[in-house]
Amino acid sequence: MIYPSGRAVWAAAAGAVPAFLAALALPSFWYLGLLWSCLLLAFLAVDAAAGCGRASLNASIDAPQQVGVGGEFSVHVAARNSGPRAAEARVGHDARLAPVSGSGGALQPTAGGGSLFLRFQALRRGVASFDRLWVRWRGPFGLVWNQVVLPVESKVAVLPDVxxxxxxxxxxxxxxxxxxxxAQRRAGQGREFDALKDYQPGMGRRMIDWKRSARHGKLLAREFRIExxxxxxxxxxxxxxxxxxxxxxxxxxxxxxxxxxxxxxxxxxxxxxxxxxxxxxxxxxxxxxxxxxxxxxxxxxxxxxxxxxxxxxxxxxxxxxxxxxxxxxxxxxxxxxxxxxxxxxxxxxxxxxxxxxxxxxxxxxxxxxxxxxxxxxxxxxxxxxxxxxxxxxxxxxxxxxxxxxxxxxxxxxxxxxxxxxxxxxxxxxxxxxxx
CATH class of the missing domain: 3.40.50.410 (von Willebrand factor, type A domain)
Structure with missing residues (x-):
């Protein structure tokens, strides 16, 4: 997407007044008032053609995998392009997150692109997501914005504070x-077999292991523990x-x-x-x-x-x-x-x-x-x-x-x-x- 910047709007407004006055002073040469508009349109065309396209842009979002409810965390936005480095970025997020100081800003120039750190706060539990990334930059004359919308998929698990x-x-x-x-092992309780021991008076008859008792010639009892x-x-x-x-x-x-x-x-x-x-x-x-x-x-x-x-x-x-x-x-x-x-x-x-x-x-x-x-x-x-x-x-x-x-x-x-x-x-x- 290409659209005029604020500088282009002000330039068009500044040229409209002299063009109007020139048309009033020289009615037969009214078309001279259009020279500024034509010149401005030419600069806009050059500015738009000189900007890098979407194919030359590569951007990514780096966010933590999980964060606690109410906690703050940083999101790193990195963009690389072959054109001008002065660019701005804004991220799209869902209602589980709230920006601390805005959801976008100017990218700091780095080697081959720009970098931006944003702060967010997790408002409620769930899987929060960053689904879109807007990146825009001006042309050489600063008269138009070149903007692209990049689909990204970055999820942050918002967990309860435990x-x-x-x-x-x-x-x-x-x-x-x-x-x-x-769990401590308690003899005589549970269903998981632990060991054999000599049968003592007072033990239940169900604890006696009759096969092993017959083999050893004395009463042996099974001891269990809690599973x-x-x-x-x-x-x-x-x-x-x-x-x-x-x-x-x-x-x-x-x-x-x-x-x-x-x-x-x-x-x-x-x-x-x-x-x-x-x-x-x-x-x-x-x-x-x-x-x-x-x-x-x-x-x-x-x-x-x-x-x-x-x-x-x-x-x-x-x-x-x-x-x-x-x-x-x-x-x-x-x-x-x-x-x-x-x-x-x-x-x-x-x-x-x-x-x-x-x-x-x-x-x-x-x-x-x-x-x-x-x-x-x-x-x-x-x-x-x-x-x-x-x-x-x-x-x-x-x-x-x-x-x-x-x-x-x-x-x-x-x-x-x-x-x-x-x-x-x-x-x-x-x-x-x-x-």
Whole structure:
């Protein structure tokens, strides 16, 4: 694209007044007033032809692969061309990022091109992208701009800030008496065989290994330990209800933070963790990973769980998840519902899921409804709001009761305590050998 610069506009305006005065003074030579316009058009043509084209331009964007929510980072724009080096650039970005001091500027001359550093701030979780790059430069006379729009593809994973969550996770591990992040082995508990030992009075008869006892001529008992390779699935609902804010932060963001906290604990404890995100259909699915080094991958996949305005399809999501699980797993579902009618399909699917797996539902308390139900009745409208809110809360408890009857575990915690409550229940499951 080629268009006139500000200098060309001012030059045209400056020549219009003398041309008009010349036409008034010498009416028979009015065409002499067009000489300035013709001369200016000639310079514009030369300026446009002398500028380098798109074929001679090569530009790129260098951005970090991931950044925390609220953090600032630098983006490096590099352009190379065979024409004039004085150029300007501007980058196109999505709503997850905000420029700190503008999204463009003049390129600093370098060998063979120009360079520009821009500062951006990550506003919300997700995968942010830089999709376009505008580069423009003036011709030799500075009368026209030569501009090209280059498609680029640079993505930045905006992750939840888990620095404080990691410290809290370490504290919870210490309180649970976990040495170096691994569950302590407790004799007589668990299902994983550890060793043989002499049978002692008071041991259960089921612990006796009769074949080895017959071979050695004395009673030998099997000693077990708690398994450390349990399969943990973090299923996060990102549908319409989960995108509603709680204390200024969407529920799905709080669910992702709690899921990352529990993933950090589980990976430190030797268990395998996988992530599953869904709304109207499954969106994100990671394979099971193991070891603390895999936490970065879980973080990156969690950034792909986007906000959605669609209704959640529990039947499709949970059926797809169950088909992918080839062993007994702890399935942790972060979701929300309004009434028994909207949760009816979910209840049918959960009944089949609990037949093989240990299912735990994580939900946040609806502080807004609780506040309306407890509001002092100063007017008739307050009474009506309190009655409606109380009815919705009772229906919510009905759904929770039906989930528990189906064999699922349910935690309804305050949004600020969602992560710690999940970790405490997870450690309790391991201690009780329910995994």
């Amino acid at each position: 620095s404080s969550a990691r410290g809290e996770a370490i504290t919870l591990l210490q309180h649970a008496a976990l040495a170096e992040g691994h 450390e390779n349990n399969n943990i699935v973090l299923a996060i609902d990102s549908g319409r209800l989960m995108c509603e804010p709680v204390d200024g932060v969407p529920k799905v963001d709080r669910a992702v933070t709690a899921a990352l906290l529990s993933a950090f604990i589980a990976l430190k404890g030797g268990d395998m963790v996988s992530l599953f995100g869904f709304d109207a259909r499954p969106r994100v699915s990671s394979g099971a990973v193991r070891g603390p080094a895999s936490f970065a991958m879980i973080q990156k996949r969690a950034a792909e769980i986007d906000y959605s305005s669609e209704e959640t399809n529990f039947t499709l999501a949970l059926t797809t998840l169950a088909a992918r699980l080839d062993r007994r797993s702890l399935v942790i579902i972060f979701t929300d519902f309004v009434d028994p009618i909207s949760a009816e399909l979910m209840l049918r699917t959960v009944g089949r899921l609990t037949e093989r797996h240990l299912v735990l539902f994580m939900m946040m308390k609806d502080t807004e409804l609780e506040g309306l139900a407890d509001m002092p009745p100063r007017s008739g409208e307050d009474v009506a709001r309190a009655v409606v809110a109380g009815g919705l809360l009772r229906e919510r408890q009905v759904v929770i009761g039906r989930l528990r009857l189906l064999g699922a575990h349910v935690i309804e915690a305050d949004h600020s305590r969602l992560g710690p409550a999940l970790v405490e229940r997870y450690l309790q499951f391991k201690q009780e050998d329910l995994l």
